[in-house]
Amino acid sequence: MSALVYIIxxxxxxxLKELGKKPGKLILxxxxxxxxLGMVLLSFIxxxxxxxxxxxxxxxxxxxxxxxVVNAFAKGLSGGDAIFEMNDVNLLFVSPVSPRKVLLYGxxxxxxxxxxxxxxxxxxxxxxxNFGVDYGGVLLTFAxxxxxxxxxxxxxxxxxxxTNGNAVRKRIVKCLAVVxxxxxxxxxxxxxxxxxDMATALEITIGSAFLRFxxxxxxxxxxxxxxxxxxxxxxxxxxxxxxxxxAGMTAYILLSNPDYYEDVLVATETAYEKKxxxxxxxxGAATASKRKVRxxxxxxxxxxxxxxxxxxxxxxxxxxxxGILTLPSALxxxxxxxxxxxxxxxxLVLQILMWLQIFLIGTGRGLKxxxxxxxxxxxxxxxxxxxxxxxxIMARTLFESALIFGIGGALIKAHPSFILICILTYTLFxxxxxxxxxxxxxxxxxxxxxxxxxxxxxxxxxxxMAPGLVMAFVAGAAIGGDAGYFTGLLILxxxxxxxxxxxxxxxxxxxxxCDMPQMKxxx
Amino acid sequence: MIVxxxxxxxxxxxxxxxxxxxxxxxxxxxxxxxPNGAGKSTLIKSVCGLLRFRGSITIGGADNRSLEAxxxxxxxxxxxxxxxxxxxxxxxxxxxxxxxxxxxxPIAEELLRRFELSDKTNxxxxxxxxxxxxKVSVCCALLPQPKAVILDEPLVGLDPHGIRxxxxxxxxxxxxxxxxxxxxxxxxxxxxxWDVTYIMKDGKVAALYRRGxxxxxxxxxDIYFSITESGKKA
Numbered sequence: 001m002s003a004l005v006y007i008i009x010x011x012x013x014x015x016l017k018e019l020g021k022k023p024g025k026l027i028l029x030x031x032x033x034x035x036x037l038g039m040v041l042l043s044f045i046x047x048x049x050x051x052x053x054x055x056x057x058x059x060x061x062x063x064x065x066x067x068x069v070v071n072a073f074a075k076g077l078s079g080g081d082a083i084f085e086m087n088d089v090n091l092l093f094v095s096p097v098s099p100r101k102v103l104l105y106g107x108x109x110x111x112x113x114x115x116x117x118x119x120x121x122x123x124x125x126x127x128x129x130n131f132g133v134d135y136g137g138v139l140l141t142f143a144x145x146x147x148x149x150x151x152x153x154x155x156x157x158x159x160x161x162x163t164n165g166n167a168v169r170k171r172i173v174k175c176l177a178v179v180x181x182x183x184x185x186x187x188x189x190x191x192x193x194x195x196x197d198m199a200t201a202l203e204i205t206i207g208s209a210f211l212r213f214x215x216x217x218x219x220x221x222x223x224x225x226x227x228x229x230x231x232x233x234x235x236x237x238x239x240x241x242x243x244x245x246x247a248g249m250t251a252y253i254l255l256s257n258p259d260y261y262e263d264v265l266v267a268t269e270t271a272y273e274k275k276x277x278x279x280x281x282x283x284g285a286a287t288a289s290k291r292k293v294r295x296x297x298x299x300x301x302x303x304x305x306x307x308x309x310x311x312x313x314x315x316x317x318x319x320x321x322x323g324i325l326t327l328p329s330a331l332x333x334x335x336x337x338x339x340x341x342x343x344x345x346x347x348l349v350l351q352i353l354m355w356l357q358i359f360l361i362g363t364g365r366g367l368k369x370x371x372x373x374x375x376x377x378x379x380x381x382x383x384x385x386x387x388x389x390x391x392x393i394m395a396r397t398l399f400e401s402a403l404i405f406g407i408g409g410a411l412i413k414a415h416p417s418f419i420l421i422c423i424l425t426y427t428l429f430x431x432x433x434x435x436x437x438x439x440x441x442x443x444x445x446x447x448x449x450x451x452x453x454x455x456x457x458x459x460x461x462x463x464x465m466a467p468g469l470v471m472a473f474v475a476g477a478a479i480g481g482d483a484g485y486f487t488g489l490l491i492l493x494x495x496x497x498x499x500x501x502x503x504x505x506x507x508x509x510x511x512x513x514c515d516m517p518q519m520k521x522x523x
Numbered sequence: 524m525i526v527x528x529x530x531x532x533x534x535x536x537x538x539x540x541x542x543x544x545x546x547x548x549x550x551x552x553x554x555x556x557x558p559n560g561a562g563k564s565t566l567i568k569s570v571c572g573l574l575r576f577r578g579s580i581t582i583g584g585a586d587n588r589s590l591e592a593x594x595x596x597x598x599x600x601x602x603x604x605x606x607x608x609x610x611x612x613x614x615x616x617x618x619x620x621x622x623x624x625x626x627x628x629p630i631a632e633e634l635l636r637r638f639e640l641s642d643k644t645n646x647x648x649x650x651x652x653x654x655x656x657x658k659v660s661v662c663c664a665l666l667p668q669p670k671a672v673i674l675d676e677p678l679v680g681l682d683p684h685g686i687r688x689x690x691x692x693x694x695x696x697x698x699x700x701x702x703x704x705x706x707x708x709x710x711x712x713x714x715x716x717w718d719v720t721y722i723m724k725d726g727k728v729a730a731l732y733r734r735g736x737x738x739x740x741x742x743x744x745d746i747y748f749s750i751t752e753s754g755k756k757a
Binding site: 293295298299300301302303304305307308310311314315318319372373374376377378379380381512513514515516 | 568573574588589590591593600606608610612616617620621622647663
């Protein structure tokens with residue numbers, strides 16, 4: 001055991017030492033800590049007069065964790081979850097350390113990964129305050145999330161261990177995954193047909209035993225909500241179910257199959273290969289799924305720079321089940337429409353989508369293209385290459401926003417001019433983000449650490465948007481009402497267009513005058 | 524054809540290439556040798572216009588970042604980078620269309636045949652082994668029939684047939700008047716065809732040898748170790 005304790009202790013110590021050598025990373029951490037402290041202070045200052053009912057919070061938390069439940073099944077059926085790294089495989093697995101202790105070490109490491117995965121919850125104090133949840137409640141939610149992740153990672157390991165190489169068992173687990181959700185879906189449908197009102201049906205479903213006793217997601221959401229309502233006994237009962245399941249599964253793995261190394265090897269190797277592909281600039285291989293793809297129609301259209309667009313469309317149509325929309329963007333669109341339906345307004349969803357877009361802009365094939373050499377070598381002007389390689393994300397954003405605000409706006413009977421201005425604001429924001437990204441490539445290249453780069457990027461986006469936001473706010477406030485709001489968004493769109501084009505002008509010739517970026521993975 | 528003059532490249536404070544000059548004529552094969560971290564890949568990426576640098580690099584007399592230079596250049600990276608959702612044939616079609624090549628199909632067929640890829644044209648990039656990916660990467664680089672070809676560790680990951688074919692392709696390119704700059708650790712693989720060798724160490728060209736310059740009885744490998752390991756042992 002001392003070897004494992006040594007690794008954990010030494011890794012932590014070296015990570016701290018590294019901070020001294022990388023001031024950018026240290027600044028980033030300090031800013032994150034300051035932001036969390038700011039959130040804590042805000043939660044003391046801010047009071048919500050009429051908080052939203054807590055069951056909505058419970059429902060949202062359930063949905064969030066339910067996504068991870070689906071993911072755990074998917075991971076378990078494909079290759080298990082990566083709780084180890086290749087260095088563990090190469091050094092620990094072959095060493096004379098008990099496999100049981102090594103598994104325990106893996107679970108401790110996994111807790112660290114889960115901590116970062118749920119870290120953003122700590123920044124949700126403002127959102128959760130709308131449900132009357134204070135910062136103690138935020139921490140409780142975070143703890144509940146961590147517990148869920150521990151259970152689900154162990155579950156995916158167990159599923160892989162049990163179904164690996166056995167088609168019949170795999171089918172049984174797939175059926176089980178569907179059966180798990182079936183009673184809840186049927187109950188919701190029955191409630192909807194009975195009440196003829198989706199909001200009421202959802203409220204009843206969230207309070208029902210079908211949801212509360214749903215494994216992991218239901219237990220955690222009900223447990224956290226019970227604690228928040230002051231019912232500690234019920235809270236302990238539900239969170240205890242999670243602990244019990246996790247302990248049971250771990251015991252089963254250890255007692256029934258101490259030779260579990262083979263079971264975790266595939267996931268570890270896959271994760272390592274992806275990390276290595278990223279570091280080598282092979283962005284496509286790093287993000288490619290293992291799903292079998294049937295090659296039907298072939299060919300790449302276009303000539304010169306337009307061939308980039310032709311290639312992206314061929315890749316999209318082959319990779320995505322929803323055509324130009326990726327699975328995450330289809331899910332976001334669906335979630336956004338539901339939010340519009342319940343919130344009865346477009347502006348909040350527009351704000352959330354714009355925040356998300358800061359992260360999601362990188363999912364466009366145009367920016368990914370800059371990590372491999374082809375685009376730099378094609379003998380066409382840099383401007384044309386950038387234009388056509390980003391046509392895919394612009395088309396996707398336009399389509400996505402037309403879908404979200406078109407359907408959502410129609411459902412709540414919003415004025416067509418509001419729907420159009422939301423589509424325009426969202427789409428042009430993507431143009432601005434692309435501009436900022438290329439500007440960064442032009443001026444920073446490979447000479448800056450990833451953490452610091454990310455921080456400066458956020459700052460740059462905020463600075464680039466600030467004048468437009470100020471002008472929009474002033475004009476909106478001066479005119480007032482719906483007309484003011486419309487004018488504000490129109491000004492903001494105009495600013496996004498001007499600032500975006502300005503960024504592109506400043507990054508002129510970027511593809512022929514920059515360092516090809518490299519993904520920093522810590523490989 | 525390839526002229527590098529006083530090229531320096533910094534990564535932050537680290538000097539990866541220090542005032543490097545070299546030239547590769549048409550029909551000449553130049554080999555870049557050096558231990559890991561000597562700056563070979565950085566130099567190659569700079570020549571291909573993938574990195575900013577101080578100094579001057581021209582391909583066929585044109586600045587290496589100009590469209591004229593890009594039309595003349597073919598590049599095979601150290602790690603093959605393919606698009607996972609494109610078939611082997613679509614990779615070549617994409618290159619042909621992006622470079623606006625007119626009669627590319629017969630050349631593509633010949634390349635695919637040479638590298639035993641003719642029966643894999645409908646395989647997706649993600650379905651290929653690393654060796655296969657390397658072969659497709661070479662085909663993509665050679666399809667536009669470049670006049671200057673840069674290869675970064677082209678033999679890594681290839682099977683014996685692939686190695687033989689790459690060596691034959693390199694010899695063929697050289698005979699057809701193409702300028703070749705090849706970085707490799709497999710010194711013996713270039714013994715037959717090399718014309719000029721640059722041995723790099725600590726970001727600098729530590730030695731330059733032409734084939735006729737080698738002292739009698741000494742191989743490229745002997746020279747390499749005498750330079751890169753000098754000062755290591757008493």
